[in-house]
Amino acid sequence: MSSLWYAILILIPVIGGLLVMRIPFKSRNAMCIYVEVVTVLTSVLSFALMLNRPKQALHVLTFVGKFSIDFSMDGMGMVFAALISFLWPLATLYAFDYMKHEVTENSCREATFFAFYVVTFGVTLGIANAGNLLTMYVFYEMLTLVTVPLIIFSLSREATLATRTYLYYSLGGAGFGFITLVFLGNYGDSLDFVRGGILDYDSVKQLVYVSQSTISGAASTASANLLRFIYLFGFFGFGVKAAVCPLNSWLPKAGVAPTPVTALLHAVAVVKSGAFAILRITYYSFGTELLKESFAQFVPMIIVIFTIIYGCSQAVRERHIKRRLAYSTISNLSYILFGALIMTPAGLVGALSHMLFHGVMKICSFFCAGAVITGTGKEYVYELDGLGKKMPVTFAAFTVSSFALMGVPGLCGFISKWNLAKAAVLSDQPLAFAGVGALLISALLTAIYMLQIVIRAYFPHQGFRPATVEKFHDPGWKMLVPFAIFMILMTGFGLFSSPVTALLTAVAGGGL
Amino acid sequence: MAAVCNFPLFSIVLCLISGTGSAVLKKEAARIVNIVLITVCGLMSVAVMLYCAKYGSFTYMMGHFPAPWGNEVRGGVLEGFMGAFFCLIMLLSMLGGHKKLFDEVEISKHNLYYVLVNLLLSSLIALVYTNDLFTAYVFVEINTISACGLIMIRQTGRTLEAAVRYMIMSLLGSGLLLIGICILYDITGHLLMSNIRESVEALIATGEYREPLVVSVALMCVGLAIKSALFPFHAWLPDAYGYSTVSSAAILSSLVSKGYIFLLIKIFYRVIGFETVCGTKIMNVLFVFGLIAMVSGSVGAIRENDIRRMIAYSSIAQIGYIYMGFGMGTELGMVASIFHILSHAATKSLLFIAAIGLTDVSHGSRAFLDLTGSAHRNRIAGAGFLVGALSMVGIPLFSGFISKLQFMDAAGSLSYSKMLPSLVVLGISTILNAIYFMKTVLRIYTPAEKIPVNRAMADAPTVTAPSAFHVATGERKGINGLIVEKDRILFKEEAGYGIVILCFILLNMALGLMSTPILQAIRDGLSMFS
Structure with missing residues (x-):
């Protein structure tokens, strides 16, 4: 399949989802059918892409230098994409019944809910199909933002506080993950995901020579230690979404969201993308050689x-x-x-x-x-x-x-x-x-x-x-x-x- | 010599003439003159930038008198770009705030407001283009006076107090700057930047006058730091930005302080020489204060309960970013700082203009509780605030992301003793930014029906039962007498305001998505400096 399908795969749920708020549906059923069709269509397309993967990556835009947005699908991305593509239509089906109880008088809020529920699908697929670390980071931040309307849905005081906690933790964590990303951009060959890591040890050594005139023998250990330290930033930064111990308090609080959100996002999509990001930087960016032991x-x-x-x-x-x-x-x-x-x-x-x-x-x-x-x-x-x-x-x-x-x-x-x-x-x-x-x-x-x-x-x-x-x-x-x-x-x-x-x-x- | 070389001088003179001329014009005429003036100056700067990108920088001698008698103007890519950018921001700020201006300022003083703005523009352009240190000082003073007037023209107690504070701090800064310039003149015997540069190089080579040189650089740094509200000297800022009329706040935060910072960059590169400055310890001092400012500004913003003052406090943090970039003492850090000047100018003025839209639909109240749901009442202002907030937090696609990227990039190649503090503080500052901006975004997007009941009862004794509240369809019913249908602003009712916000949003995204040529222009401009 052509690599343009990556873009289509992400755009279908994002645009299709946003349209839920705009289309004047005759009845709730019509909206449900529309939402389910969009979700299933995306899932089918996602599986089709997995079966015939495009040969090339899709390059979208370049921010600066090595920092660009690319999509491609490797084995690990495929596993994550398969997981969410399978669960999303089922969760949406479940949500139709569930949300009937949450929303009593007002259908607009429900439209907003389903809109963002579908958009989140597209954003998560973006994380799974990201071809490099920056793309993953971009969608990771987007994921934080598009899930906000879902968590705050009930608009109760509790929900607002939970949403705030979630935002602070997630955005802050991503801020620290970003440090790792920039370092990898500086001292790696590229930001692409390569099994075994992308670090360019020559430029890593230069780093130490520039920074301080250590004895040449100690240089490589010092720079390696710096990189390991930066890995810790990345681990705990992305670990916020994976709820590593001191950074976990947002997750139980976010349980005030409607159950389809808690079930799909706080057990699968959001938290797993945190774990996925850690797997990526460990195995595909830093490489286990450097970090082990x-x-x-x-x-x-x-x-x-x-x-x-x-x-x-x-x-x-x-x-x-x-x-x-x-x-x-x-x-x-x-x-x-x-x-x-x-x-x-x-x-x-x-x-x-x-x-x-x-x-x-x-x-x-x-x-x-x-x-x-x-x-x-x-x-x-x-x-x-x-x-x-x-x-x-x-x-x-x-x-x-x-x-x-x-x-x-x-x-x-x-x-x-x-x-x-x-x-x-x-x-x-x-x-x-x-x-x-x-x-x-x-x-x-x-x-x-x-x-x-x-x-x-x-x-x-x-x-x-x-x-x-x-x-x-x-x-x-x-x-x-x-x-x-x-x-x-x-x-x-x-x-x-x-x-x-x-x-x-x-x-x-x-x-x- | 091409006609373009005259443009910098033309625009300064044009601003001065129209500034004085506006004093006798009617308010509408003054407004039109002002808009045309800003546009023309912007276009001239664009022409200068394009010319320099093609043929390199130029120096323009006024009246063709050589150095000791004549005065010089210098054009380069970065100067042209900055001039154009400043004009663009100023134009948008004036357009976005003019309706508010008519409400807040006495009718008889409107044309005076435009006099001040025109003078301010002349001083900004002069600071950008001048090649003479003393001319720079003169225009710094003009800048201070007109900025003071911009704060004070809305006459409430708070603005008067703010203006007095601003005046005192600013004059202190100018004084220090003047002493610095005097010392430099003493030891070099020149006032033209390029001549001073040669003498300074000679002095460095012979090792003479090391201490006076360092003292003079330090005094100029401190003077300009006070004027641009670096951390320990920021006390004047929240009131000045928070209570002045919105155009003033936008211009002050995004242009006035940036003009001083740009002058400082010119002093570093064109007067002293970047290597020499980095050789002194002054950069480390700036670095430390920059870091403290990043944290303390944000903490101040978190504690604030007034949206305008919160945005003002956030400026302190952002100025801290810029000085941290200087303090890194590398080319990368400098590029990051200059990009952040642009990014912050585009974002902060957007936030101020958007905030005024939000407070207007909340009965003019700036307290957070009253702003609940205001983004639904004025959609376009809400969108503007959202974009500004996301950009400030550093979400990809917006300009703030690129500056964060540049700062991190620059930090990565520093020595350990500077790298780790800057990385950690950048991380912490992201969290702090997220806290106060996201809190506000959530607040303005929470529908107003959730105003706590006891408050609603207190405000309006005859409360009807909270009825269906259709955000998307616009069927609103007043639930507590506080916020009713007529408060809702539609796009077509305030098309001018909406278009300004849209322009700001586009500008922000342009900086975020097409940063490569801009960064290239900054690098070219810096290399042309020396």
Whole structure:
């Protein structure tokens, strides 16, 4: 296919989305059909592009020198694009039903919501298909901005505060990521993504000669250390969206957004683009050669291991369902980062597989939580008694996703955890072993916080009166279809994982 | 010698004549004269720039008298570009603020306002083109006086106080500048920039008068830093920008301070020599104060509850960026600073003009709470503010992004002791900018129905129940008597204002998207300086 399709792929949802606010739809249904058509069209086009990838990159414009906007699709971009292209139409379908409950009197706000929901799809595809670091950065900033109307949707005081926190964290983090980007522009051959890194060590050495007259032997270590330090800027800058521990407080707060947003953006698109950016700079810009076995690997790894445990234990403490799931996301995102920081191809396989599978598992559990919240109005874990029998499909999906998140064999979570643990053990680093321990502890804590909900729903406590839940029932088909698909996927990937793992191994090896 | 070489002098003289002439004109006539004047001067500067890009820089002797008696004007790519850019910003600021001017300034004083603006323009153009240090000083004074008048012409207590403060600080700055020039004249015996440069080089070679030279450079730096509100000398700025009429605020923030900074650049390059200046420790001092300004200006803006004063505080931070670029002491840093002069001029005047549109639809109140939803009531002003804010935060596609990129680029090639502080402060300053600008953007885009109930009750006892509030369709119903239908401004009602905002937005995006030729022009201009 011609490389112009990249531009079309991004423009369809962006323009199509903005038009939602302008087209005077006759009814809500008409708008829903239009939105779904645009989303599905984009997804189909995205998959078509993956199957016949254009030979050349698409060059759009040059800012200054090396800093230009280009699109192209490599293996890793493809994995991310596939994940979001698959989930977006399903999430949109779910949102049609969900938003009916959020919006009572006013259809304009809903049009705005769907407009930005679709635009965000285009922007996220821009991140996935970015051909160089600057393009990714540009879309990364855009993503921050276009998701603002989605988070602030309810316009309550809480939502405004959450949006502010989100903006400050994200824009500030991107500001630090930008430092990394400019450095790579200065001391790399180009900003393109090349497996193994783009650093130009000759110009790196010059940097030190210019800056201070060190003894020539110490020069290379000094400049390498500087670059490692700059990598830390990038890690924590982009790590804001991936909710690394001290920078995570925006994510649970953002749970005030409508569930389709929390589920799709705060479990998949936004947070995964943070993780994706870190994978990119680690493996495709700096290259693992430079970072491995240095403080640039150890410092983030300690923090990531801490975040894994921290996220889980906060989730155990939290009583609000959506916030509990948000803390669980924090912990699971650090799984991905842990895989990234192992800095071997196997580690990248682990990270990518958890990125894919966690996307499916977490969006499923969020959707279930959303169905419960809209269907029953109950938001806290202790209110869920006896709902399992009244909402059988919802809670079946929730149970499957709980088991998958715990890593029970036969479900997809097991595969990604296996890949991560295998990579950690093979890497032969003491810290990575500690990470395996953290994965185990985290599995235990996951079991506690997820199964607590499942058990409450199926086995209510003493003195429970069934009459209180009599009127509740499963949601409509628009919500049930995604549940069914997710359940099939979680089991399917769990039982027949070898093609996916083979694909990811090829991607991580730089073959795709 | 081509006719173009006369243009710099022509435009200065033209400004002076029309400045004096406007005193006897009627207000409409004065306004038209002013608009035509700015346009003509801008076009002349464009011609100078194109001419210099083709044939190189030129020096124009007034009356063909050589150095010790005559006065010189010099044209180059950067001078022409700056002159044209200043005229463009001034034109847009005047057009965007003229309606407000009629509300805020006494009728009898309108033509005086245009006198001041014309004189200000003459001084700006003179500062840009002059090749004589003493002429520069004279026009610095003219600039100060007219700027003071621009602040004071809206007569409220706050502006009077602000003008007095501005006057005192500015005159202190001019005094220091004058002492610096005197010392330089003492040790070199010249006032023409190119002659001083030769003598300074000779002095450096022989090693004579090192201390007086450093003192003179330091005094000129401090003098101009006070006038352009670098960090510890910024106390006059928030009131001066915050309470003067909007055209004045836009012009003061984006042009007046930039004129002084441009003079400082000329002193660095054409008078002393950039290497010599970098050899002294003065650059490090500027660097440190620049960094402090970036943080303290933003902190001041965060604490502010008045939109105009918030934008004014943000200027302090942006001036800090420019001085930080100087302080880097490299060519890259200088290019970044000059680009930031352009970017900040384009953005800050846009923010001021947009803010006035927002406050006008909020009953003139500038408190954040009253601005709630104002971007829906005046769409184009809201869009302008959004673009300005995004540009200031450094979002790609807008001009601020390119200046941030240039600063980071420049920081990357410094020694560690300067690199890390500048990188970290740039990062922190991004966060701080995001905090106050995004807070404001969210505020102005939050529909007004969310005004806290108790406040609505207090303001209007007869509150009707909050009814459907259709932002997109424009079916508005007053919910608390505070904001009603007639407050909403449509584009066609204020087409002139809307077009100005659109021009600003386009200018901003042009700087953001087509920066390569502009940066090239800056580099060419700097190489022509020496």
